Amino acid sequence: MENEKAIPGGRMDGSGNREVRGTWRFSGEHPLFVEHFPGAPRVPGTLVIEAMRAGAEALFPGWRVLGVKRFRFRHFIEPGEYDYAFTPQPDAAAIRCVLLSGGRRMAEGTLLVAAEPVRGEA
Numbered sequence: 001m002e003n004e005k006a007i008p009g010g011r012m013d014g015s016g017n018r019e020v021r022g023t024w025r026f027s028g029e030h031p032l033f034v035e036h037f038p039g040a041p042r043v044p045g046t047l048v049i050e051a052m053r054a055g056a057e058a059l060f061p062g063w064r065v066l067g068v069k070r071f072r073f074r075h076f077i078e079p080g081e082y083d084y085a086f087t088p089q090p091d092a093a094a095i096r097c098v099l100l101s102g103g104r105r106m107a108e109g110t111l112l113v114a115a116e117p118v119r120g121e122a
Contacts, residue, residue: 018087018088019085019086019087020059020060020085020086020087021083021084021085021086022055022083022084023081023082023083023084024051024055024081024082024083024084024099025080025081025082026043026047026051026077026079026080026082027079028041028078028079028080030079032044032047033079041078041079042076042077042078043077043078043079045071045073045107048073048077048099048107049068049071049109052084052086052097052099052109052111053065053068053111055084055086056086056095056097056111056113059086060086060088060095060113062115062116063088063095063113063114063115063116064113064114064115064116065095065111065112065113066112066113066114067111067112068109068110068111068112069094069109069110069111069112070109070110071107071108071109071110072107072108072109073106073107074105074106074107074108075101075104075106075107077099077106077107080101082099082100082101082106083099083100083101084097084098084099084100085097085098085100089110093112093113093114094110094111094112094113095110095111095113096108096109096110097109097110097111
Protein backbone atom coordinates (compact mmCIF):
# COMPACT_ATOMS: atom_id res chain seq x y z
CA MET A 1 0.00 0.00 0.00
CA GLU A 2 1.00 3.55 -0.49
CA ASN A 3 2.43 5.42 2.53
CA GLU A 4 3.30 2.24 4.45
CA LYS A 5 6.49 1.86 6.41
CA ALA A 6 7.95 -1.44 7.59
CA ILE A 7 8.21 -1.66 11.37
CA PRO A 8 9.13 -4.56 13.67
CA GLY A 9 6.11 -6.80 14.22
CA GLY A 10 3.93 -5.14 11.63
CA ARG A 11 3.42 -2.26 9.25
CA MET A 12 2.54 1.33 9.90
CA ASP A 13 0.14 3.11 7.59
CA GLY A 14 0.18 6.82 6.84
CA SER A 15 -1.98 7.57 9.90
CA GLY A 16 0.59 6.04 12.26
CA ASN A 17 -1.54 2.98 13.09
CA ARG A 18 0.45 -0.22 13.42
CA GLU A 19 -0.97 -3.33 11.75
CA VAL A 20 0.15 -6.69 13.11
CA ARG A 21 -0.20 -9.86 11.04
CA GLY A 22 0.45 -13.48 11.82
CA THR A 23 -0.86 -17.03 11.55
CA TRP A 24 -2.97 -19.16 13.88
CA ARG A 25 -3.63 -22.88 13.79
CA PHE A 26 -6.81 -24.41 15.14
CA SER A 27 -5.86 -28.07 15.65
CA GLY A 28 -8.38 -30.64 14.44
CA GLU A 29 -6.95 -33.04 17.04
CA HIS A 30 -8.70 -31.24 19.89
CA PRO A 31 -11.47 -33.35 21.53
CA LEU A 32 -13.91 -30.48 21.00
CA PHE A 33 -14.19 -31.37 17.31
CA VAL A 34 -15.53 -34.86 18.03
CA GLU A 35 -18.84 -33.24 18.96
CA HIS A 36 -18.65 -29.92 17.09
CA PHE A 37 -19.67 -31.32 14.58
CA PRO A 38 -19.19 -35.05 13.86
CA GLY A 39 -17.92 -35.51 10.30
CA ALA A 40 -17.81 -31.74 9.63
CA PRO A 41 -15.73 -30.05 12.35
CA ARG A 42 -16.23 -26.31 12.85
CA VAL A 43 -14.35 -23.91 15.11
CA PRO A 44 -16.92 -22.34 17.47
CA GLY A 45 -17.31 -18.58 17.07
CA THR A 46 -16.65 -18.05 20.78
CA LEU A 47 -13.27 -19.77 20.37
CA VAL A 48 -12.37 -17.49 17.45
CA ILE A 49 -13.34 -14.36 19.40
CA GLU A 50 -11.41 -15.59 22.47
CA ALA A 51 -8.34 -16.19 20.28
CA MET A 52 -8.69 -12.64 18.94
CA ARG A 53 -9.00 -11.25 22.49
CA ALA A 54 -5.99 -13.16 23.82
CA GLY A 55 -3.94 -12.32 20.73
CA ALA A 56 -4.75 -8.62 20.92
CA GLU A 57 -3.85 -8.38 24.61
CA ALA A 58 -0.56 -10.22 23.98
CA LEU A 59 0.37 -8.14 20.92
CA PHE A 60 -0.62 -4.77 22.37
CA PRO A 61 0.68 -4.72 25.96
CA GLY A 62 -1.07 -2.21 28.16
CA TRP A 63 -4.42 -2.57 26.38
CA ARG A 64 -7.20 -4.67 27.88
CA VAL A 65 -10.17 -5.89 25.83
CA LEU A 66 -13.48 -4.75 27.32
CA GLY A 67 -15.91 -5.97 24.69
CA VAL A 68 -16.71 -6.99 21.15
CA LYS A 69 -18.41 -4.85 18.51
CA ARG A 70 -19.97 -6.09 15.25
CA PHE A 71 -18.16 -9.40 14.88
CA ARG A 72 -19.20 -11.10 11.67
CA PHE A 73 -18.53 -14.65 10.54
CA ARG A 74 -18.61 -14.78 6.75
CA HIS A 75 -17.79 -18.50 6.36
CA PHE A 76 -17.60 -21.62 8.53
CA ILE A 77 -14.18 -21.92 10.09
CA GLU A 78 -12.80 -25.44 9.98
CA PRO A 79 -9.73 -26.64 11.88
CA GLY A 80 -6.58 -25.53 10.09
CA GLU A 81 -4.25 -22.59 9.58
CA TYR A 82 -5.50 -19.02 9.21
CA ASP A 83 -3.90 -15.61 8.85
CA TYR A 84 -4.93 -12.77 11.12
CA ALA A 85 -4.51 -9.00 11.03
CA PHE A 86 -4.94 -6.61 13.95
CA THR A 87 -5.11 -2.87 13.33
CA PRO A 88 -5.28 -0.64 16.41
CA GLN A 89 -7.53 2.38 16.27
CA PRO A 90 -6.36 4.44 19.26
CA ASP A 91 -8.75 7.33 18.60
CA ALA A 92 -11.67 4.89 18.83
CA ALA A 93 -10.16 2.83 21.70
CA ALA A 94 -10.50 -0.24 19.50
CA ILE A 95 -8.60 -2.91 17.56
CA ARG A 96 -9.93 -4.04 14.19
CA CYS A 97 -9.51 -7.82 13.70
CA VAL A 98 -9.67 -9.93 10.55
CA LEU A 99 -9.27 -13.72 10.14
CA LEU A 100 -8.30 -14.81 6.61
CA SER A 101 -7.88 -18.02 4.65
CA GLY A 102 -6.07 -17.68 1.33
CA GLY A 103 -6.84 -13.97 1.33
CA ARG A 104 -10.56 -14.64 1.87
CA ARG A 105 -12.16 -12.91 4.87
CA MET A 106 -13.53 -15.58 7.18
CA ALA A 107 -14.40 -13.43 10.20
CA GLU A 108 -13.93 -9.81 11.20
CA GLY A 109 -14.90 -7.44 13.92
CA THR A 110 -13.75 -4.87 16.42
CA LEU A 111 -12.49 -5.33 19.96
CA LEU A 112 -13.17 -2.42 22.32
CA VAL A 113 -10.16 -1.70 24.53
CA ALA A 114 -8.95 0.41 27.43
CA ALA A 115 -5.45 1.17 28.61
CA GLU A 116 -4.45 -0.81 31.69
CA PRO A 117 -3.22 1.39 34.54
CA VAL A 118 0.52 1.18 35.12
CA ARG A 119 1.45 -0.41 38.46
CA GLY A 120 1.55 2.24 41.13
CA GLU A 121 -1.08 4.37 39.39
CA ALA A 122 -4.77 4.23 40.13
